[in-house]
Amino acid sequence: AQSVAQPEDQVNVAEGNPLTVKCTYSVSGNPYLFWYVQYPNRGLQFLLKYITGDNLVKGSYGFEAEFNKSQTSFHLKKPSALVSDSALYFCAVRDGTGGSYIPTFGRGTSLIVHP
């Protein structure tokens, strides 16, 4: 079975400060990891993914994430937060080894960036 945990329901950060949104996962095989962002009244938008290769993944809007196999984590980061980054963020995992096409999403983390 696979699972994803986003331990924080909400993250508050001041504009211009670095931000981190945490994600840990559990899969029996190789993890395919994704981050999505959801703005109010919109569908989810893809930010970045890790399938294989470099542990540091760069994505859209200046976001990046680091795959840490030993800690089974895939935290989302950005060096300098913008008010417009305020949104709901979802981490997702799929087992890339077993052939399952069912991704598991975390419960989401609400990011609030204060001016």
Next chain:
Amino acid sequence: EAQVTQNPRYLITVTGKKLTVTCSQNMNHEYMSWYRQDPGLGLRQIYYSMNVEVTDKGDVPEGYKVSRKEKRNFPLILESPSPNQTSLYFCASSYGGRNEQFFGPGTRLTVL
């Protein structure tokens, strides 16, 4: 413009009245799926399809049906809706099952 469209965007109905939510994508994606989003539960997959005439259950398929007669369309059918199916529904598509998904704008369904 590459996109996934869903209709209707909002729907209020009553228990037992059959309904269909349509989903269409213009990116020639093989993989399509349906999710429901509930507060505190994140997104849960209902059904997915790897290609035309190939569908399979996700995590929460009970009470739902799907069909994939054309590559671009993947309708979600609720034969007899119940109040516990009140939710926000998303359709998504991707190139294969391993890649990032493109999501539709969502359909907010209320079953009274």
